Amino acid sequence: DVEREKLTDRKLKNYRKFIENIYRDKALQDYVSQLDYGLLEIAFYFAIKWDLERKLGKAKGKRGRKDNSLDGGSASETETLIKPIxxxxxYGGAGLLFNRWDIAQFYVALKTKGFVILSGISGTGKTKLAQYFAKLxxxxxEQTHIFLSVRPDWTDPKHLIGYYNPITDEYVNKDFINFxxxxxxxxKREGRNAKPYIIIxxxxxLAHVEYYFSDFLSILxxxxxxxxxxxxxxxxxxxxxxxxxxxxxxLNLPxxxxIVGTVNIDETTYTFSPKVLDRAFTIEIHNVDLDKYGELGKEHREKEGGGDDLAEKLRSSIIEDLKGGNNEFIRRTFTCVSKEDILKAIEKLREKEDSYFKxxxxxxxxxxxxxxxxxxxxVDEITLFYINAMESWRKEIVGFExxxxIFDLAIKMKILPKFHGNRRRLEKxxxxxxxxxxRRDKQDEKVEDYRDLGRRGVEELYKTVFGAEYGLDLISVVTEKIEDIEKSLARGEGHSEYRFKHTALKCLRMLRSLYETGYTSFY
Known part of the structure; x- marks a missing residue:
């Protein structure tokens, strides 16, 4: 305590940045996750002081300037050691609680396709997820996003893009077109250096998407x-x-x-047609963790430890990532990728052991x-999602297990949203x-091995999947499996039975709905 009192405010700010970076380091999480953050500051200060000064000493030799980062000097010496958040x-620093994988798939889906639909129960933060990303x-x-609240009376594109009024001789509702x-x-002016623009x-x-958004769906x-x-x-x-x-x-779309759309499914809203689902990545925000709610912002408050600077670094990293360029698989300008590059990426996936393409x-x-x-x-969009996710993961913008x-989240977003109907149609x-x-141990399995899978009866399939006889408390058996996967997700661990646990969890929830009500859908 005596040593800590001797530190000036400048010293605390400079070395707290480095402490926070250590606290975020994945390799150290097992050691520091159980420690109080304040105690961590004191304990780690003495442990890292020598190493920090040694690193800054090397930097001093290159710059020819005095090393005083821990003694009241400028924070610039430590900045090269601090990773962007x-x-x-x-989102955690802003007091918003989302699962790691929800944030990761939202960002990569937007980067890949440019059109994302956020679904889920009301009040889970779907709109905030989009708004805070746009503000970042x-x-x-200047403002580069526009927020539009859809009304039930939107029956054609004029409610979105405006229209000419011959009585007043003027164009009505120009905000969206101006955007x-x-x-x-x-x-057109800046090319790849242009800023991203976001429509929410x-x-x-609340209205039929196919009515007011049909032109965009076709043009996209x-x-x-x-x-x-x-x-x-x-x-x-x-x-x-x-x-x-x-x-x-x-106007041609750049x-x-x-485009980010938020949806709730209830008696006042409309479902989506395959035309819409096929042109978007659909993400379900489902989990609500009240134990963690209210504990947000302790580790990553923007007001402490140079939070604004870290957010600015994150902003720069994201904008550069969205702009694209050349990576080991594809050349990309924002969401623009040539068919030739997509086919090259697919070929790379085919060459991987235990091929996702297979x-x-x-x-x-x-x-x-x-x-x-x-x-x-x-197939193209699942491939691009995988490639883009690997790129953003390496840049530490988002994280995946x-x-x-990555592949699991892609098939959940692109394949499951089309599943809707009664028990007779969807159970098998x-x-x-x-x-x-x-999970499978067979590396030499062939596509033909699964050609006759659909010929099996429901009872046989059920016993194969759950190891239980069909008809014996179906809902309880499925619920037990749901809870098992949810626990593995909460622990951040792989599941012993399912290789693709996010998709499996959603399938189980849909199956439980079938057994409870006789009907199910993705939403």
Missing amino acids: TLDQY IEGRD LKRAYEEY LDEMN ESGRDSKCLTEESIKIHSIDKLENEGVPME PNLY FLNILNMALKPFDLHFGYRV SEDE PLLILLELLK
């Missing part, structure tokens, strides 16, 4: 030209006078434009008899999927 820590990207710059125009003009559609299924899949603009454009109006006033007749082939073959199989676009978890495919998601 992760997105998980950014903006930093202190698109800014994003387009900045990309809150409660987007029209392809990209050599400049990475969409091949087709949004038709806005056909009046020369309005164009002279700054309202364009049409690759630096990102698993997709098995999965597709098993689901085909039930008309639940998927197309080439889904393993490569299996869900049981087949649960069997395929298990």
Whole structure:
């Protein structure tokens, strides 16, 4: 305590940054996770002081300046030793509680596709997840996101893009078009150095998405030209006078434009058609942990330890990551990737031992008899999600448990949202999927080995999956398995039975809903 009292405020601020970096280090979490943060400061100060001064001494030799970072000098000497915070820590410091994998899949899905749908029960923070990300990207710059609350009376695109009123001779509701125009003009002017622009559609299924968003859905899949603009454009109006006033007749969508929609599923909302689900990554925010709620921000408060500086470093890392460039698999400009590069990435996945591509082939073959199989676009997007996740993971922007978890989250987002219907239609495919998601020791298995999986009866499949006789308290058996996987997720451990536990957990919840009500869906 006497030694601590001798430290000036400057010393405390400088060395606290380094302490926080140690506290975040994955390699040290087993040692420090049980320690009080204040005690950790005192204990680690004496343990690291010599090593810190030694490292700064090397830096001093390169810069030719005095090393005084621990003695009231500038904090710049320590900055090279401080890693930017992760997105998980950014949200935690803001008092928002999300699972690590929810944040990771949200970011990578947005980076990959540019169109993400956040679903889940009301009050879990879906809107905040999108808003705080948009604010982080903006930093202190001008606003680069627009927030739109969808209304039940949105029955055509004019409620979104506006319209010409011949009585007043003016264009009504220009905010959204002006936002698109800014994003387009900045990309045309700056290219890859343009800023990301984010559209947030809150409660987007209060109206039929296919009605007011149909033009965007078609244009997003029209392809990209050599400049990475969409091949087709949004038709806005056909009046020369309005164009002279700054309202364009049409606009191509640039690759630096990102769309996030939040949805709740209840009696006042509409479900999504396959057309919408096929063009987006759908993420379910499901878990609510009241034990952790209220304990947020202790480790990563933005007001302490240079939080603003760390958030700014995270912002710079994310913007650079979103812009893309060349990595070991693909060349990317924001969300723009050529088909040639996608095929190269798929070929790389095919070459991997215990190939994920082979698993997709098995999965597709098993689901085909039930008309639940998927197309080439889904394979492309799962591949791109995997490649982009590996890149962001290496940059320490987000974290994943393993490569299996990346692939697991991708198939959950891109394949399961299409599952909706009654017990007669979905019980067998869900049981087949649960069997395929298990860990396997056979490395030489072939796709043909699973061709006849759909010919098995429900009773036989159920016994294979759960090791219990069919009809003996179905709900309790499924619930026990759900709780087992939830415990492994809470501990941050792999599951002994399921290789792809996120998808397996969702399948089990859907299966339980089938047994309880006779109907289920992803939402």
